[in-house]
Amino acid sequence: MSATTPQSGVARLAEAFAARRRPAALMPYVMGGFPTLADSLAIARACIEVGADVIELGVPYSDPLADGPVIQAAGARALAGGADLAGVLEVARAIAPEVPVVVMAYANMVLAPGAQRFLERLRIAGASGLIVPDLPLEESGRLRAIADALGIALVPLIAPTTPQRRLAQIAACARGFLYLVSVTGTTGERSLEELRYAELIAAARPHTQLPLALGFGIASAEHARAAVQAGAEGVVIGSRLVRAAEAAERPAEAVAEVLARIAEGLVR
Amino acid sequence: MAGTIEQRFGPYGGRYVPETLMPALQELEAAWSQARVDRSFQAQLSAQLSEFAGRPTPIYPARRLSEQLGWEVLLKREDLNHTGSHKLNNALGQVLLAQRMGKRRIIAETGAGQHGVATATACARCGLECVVYMGAEDVRRQRPNVQRMALLGARVVAVQAGARTLKEAVSAAIRDWVANVESTHYVIGSAVGPAPYPALVRDLQRVIGSEARAQVLERCGRLPGRVIACVGGGSNAIGIFSAFLEDAQVQLIGVEAGGEGLAGSRHGAPLTVRGRPGVLHGSLSAVLQDEEGQIREAHSVSAGLDYPGAGPEHAFLRDSGRARYVAVTDAQALAAFRKLCRLEGIIPALESAHALAWLADDAPPGELDLLCLSGRGDKDLAEVIALSEGAAGAAQGELEGR
Numbered sequence: 001m002s003a004t005t006p007q008s009g010v011a012r013l014a015e016a017f018a019a020r021r022r023p024a025a026l027m028p029y030v031m032g033g034f035p036t037l038a039d040s041l042a043i044a045r046a047c048i049e050v051g052a053d054v055i056e057l058g059v060p061y062s063d064p065l066a067d068g069p070v071i072q073a074a075g076a077r078a079l080a081g082g083a084d085l086a087g088v089l090e091v092a093r094a095i096a097p098e099v100p101v102v103v104m105a106y107a108n109m110v111l112a113p114g115a116q117r118f119l120e121r122l123r124i125a126g127a128s129g130l131i132v133p134d135l136p137l138e139e140s141g142r143l144r145a146i147a148d149a150l151g152i153a154l155v156p157l158i159a160p161t162t163p164q165r166r167l168a169q170i171a172a173c174a175r176g177f178l179y180l181v182s183v184t185g186t187t188g189e190r191s192l193e194e195l196r197y198a199e200l201i202a203a204a205r206p207h208t209q210l211p212l213a214l215g216f217g218i219a220s221a222e223h224a225r226a227a228v229q230a231g232a233e234g235v236v237i238g239s240r241l242v243r244a245a246e247a248a249e250r251p252a253e254a255v256a257e258v259l260a261r262i263a264e265g266l267v268r
Numbered sequence: 269m270a271g272t273i274e275q276r277f278g279p280y281g282g283r284y285v286p287e288t289l290m291p292a293l294q295e296l297e298a299a300w301s302q303a304r305v306d307r308s309f310q311a312q313l314s315a316q317l318s319e320f321a322g323r324p325t326p327i328y329p330a331r332r333l334s335e336q337l338g339w340e341v342l343l344k345r346e347d348l349n350h351t352g353s354h355k356l357n358n359a360l361g362q363v364l365l366a367q368r369m370g371k372r373r374i375i376a377e378t379g380a381g382q383h384g385v386a387t388a389t390a391c392a393r394c395g396l397e398c399v400v401y402m403g404a405e406d407v408r409r410q411r412p413n414v415q416r417m418a419l420l421g422a423r424v425v426a427v428q429a430g431a432r433t434l435k436e437a438v439s440a441a442i443r444d445w446v447a448n449v450e451s452t453h454y455v456i457g458s459a460v461g462p463a464p465y466p467a468l469v470r471d472l473q474r475v476i477g478s479e480a481r482a483q484v485l486e487r488c489g490r491l492p493g494r495v496i497a498c499v500g501g502g503s504n505a506i507g508i509f510s511a512f513l514e515d516a517q518v519q520l521i522g523v524e525a526g527g528e529g530l531a532g533s534r535h536g537a538p539l540t541v542r543g544r545p546g547v548l549h550g551s552l553s554a555v556l557q558d559e560e561g562q563i564r565e566a567h568s569v570s571a572g573l574d575y576p577g578a579g580p581e582h583a584f585l586r587d588s589g590r591a592r593y594v595a596v597t598d599a600q601a602l603a604a605f606r607k608l609c610r611l612e613g614i615i616p617a618l619e620s621a622h623a624l625a626w627l628a629d630d631a632p633p634g635e636l637d638l639l640c641l642s643g644r645g646d647k648d649l650a651e652v653i654a655l656s657e658g659a660a661g662a663a664q665g666e667l668e669g670r
């Protein structure tokens with residue numbers, strides 16, 4: 001690679017996890033285009049202010065099978081407001097100089113322009129990683145090969161239902177970090193009792209050196225603290241922030257406030 | 269039927285689902301690859317199909333229709349199957365399979381309500397809990413089936429997302445499955461979804477084609493020239509087609525929902541319009557979508573065909589040239605619906621009326637055709653009457669100079 005080539009996404013993510021100031025990296029999810037494109041950029045910037053280590057940026061999709069009602073509705077509203085991939089990647093481009101961005105997009109949006117073109121657009125926007133929640137290990141080989149060539153981390157998900165052998169196979173192909181889905185279910189806020197942090201971390205830890213991030217259902221400082229105690233090296237906060245944005249007159253301020261409170265739980 | 273279960277049909281099919289579901293799909297695949305060659309399971313299923321569902325269904329020579337067309341037409345009478353459509357063949361098989369797998373809770377989606385009724389029926393028969401997801405718009409236009417499901421002890425959940433039709437009902441069912449996968453089996457209602465569903469549903473619907481092929485041979489001493497079926501997700505079509513795939517001289521015709529016409533976007537004919545393939549509900553196949561890969565809403569007068577996707581095996585049969593896919597409009601289907609009522613004393617489902625409409629309006633002359641009459645039309649009466657009263661009102665208005 002030439003000297004002007006920007007740092008690879010994989011390296012940027014590794015650095016962000018290594019440089020985190022809390023026991024677990026703070027990883028807010030922002031739905032691109034929600035409530036408006038400008039709001040989603042403002043929300044992302046507010047999250048950076050609060051100290052986000054990585055930003056997960058959702059691309060709104062018509063049929064988000066891994067998402068619960070809050071993110072579903074936000075995606076539908078973003079689409080109705082005219083959000084598209086180009087708009088969401090503008091948000092990525094604006095914040096990527098400050099924080100590594102991991103784009104979350106459903107498989108059909110990746111396949112529509114072709115995996116190569118999709119990933120090139122991500123790279124041009126400065127994104128560091130990609131999560132495709134409906135692309136399991138068996139379907140992801142080609143996409144990962146292209147992502148590797150472009151230096152974009154294809155981050156896989158592990159679920160509570162994933163058996164040990166499969167977990168090992170997925171972990172072996174992971175890039176950037178391993179995303180542990182903390183509930184058997186879609187995205188959405190959950191009571192602490194429903195979450196299986198310790199079990200998941202214990203199952204995944206032997207299979208990878210990569211950071212382990214917990215997501216789905218994390219909605220409070222108590223959740224965050226429990227995640228840290230279970231050994232998580234990152235926490236993804238999604239629906240709770242989207243709900244804050246949905247209800248507020250000033251979405252960015254509302255999200256920042258909720259995120260700051262959750263971040264207080266990231267202590268040992 | 270031994271051997272492996274297809275994951276892909278050419279490039280189509282696959283498993284594009286959240287990781288949470290992958291182990292369940294592998295478990296289902298393993299269970300079906302055993303059950304479909306297990307004599308005792310097959311004996312149990314065929315006993316149920318005859319004692320409970322009333323199979324075999326007859327083939328019926330539609331004499332007055334044949335006279336009008338000028339060639340012979342045989343109807344495979346899935347409307348006479350218990351619950352009024354072919355859907356019970358699949359629902360019964362999957363519910364028995366779920367029982368064998370130790371699942372206590374069953375979920376399903378439904379469009380026209382026929383698959384929901386079939387699944388509720390099979391669950392009542394087996395004493396299992398049943399939840400059916402149905403788009404709120406379909407709850408409105410297929411009211412009698414909602415009432416039937418309630419009587420059968422199922423809980424019907426009206427889905428309010430999007431266009432509130434079949435696509436959203438499938439999405440809601442998949443999300444339920446993601447959350448309850450350990451206790452629950454998802455009885456998908458058509459030959460769609462992630463592997464192994466398209467092959468599983470085809471295997472269970474193949475009884476339509478196996479019976480019909482033998483019946484036509486016995487009655488006519490030869491095979492039909494064409495086999496015609498409507499295609500929503502494609503389960504009745506793949507069920508009847510699959511028994512004729514090796515008979516190269518038999519043409520296979522799938523009839524999709526042309527809605528308000530293929531020129532616009534208000535239709536449900538992804539195979540016919542041949543757009544770029546896409547992923548919907550876990551498999552890669554023909555799908556209605558925009559440039560960026562957002563799935564488009566379908567439109568059809570018939571709730572069971574109001575779906576922007578189609579089963580992956582159909583996409584494969586289309587590309588290989590083995591089957592041909594065409595579409596007829598809402599208006600054609602409504603006219604064919606009336607025609608069959610008057611000519612043959614059979615009230616067909618609006619879905620099946622699409623296959624009839626192609627035969628009545630668009631088919632080149634044939635010799636001997638076999639058409640899958642996938643269901644009966646009782647569920648559609650209110651909708652058809654409302655639509656024709658609307659049309660009659662408009663015609664009346666014209667006469668009176670309004």
Ligand SMILES: Cc1ncc(COP(=O)(O)O)c(C=O)c1O
Binds near residue numbers: 353504571617
């Ligand atoms: C009577 C009848 N025919 C056909 C269909 C379409 O489904 P498929 O294409 O899976 O046969 C339906 C769906 O609800 C139906 O009720």
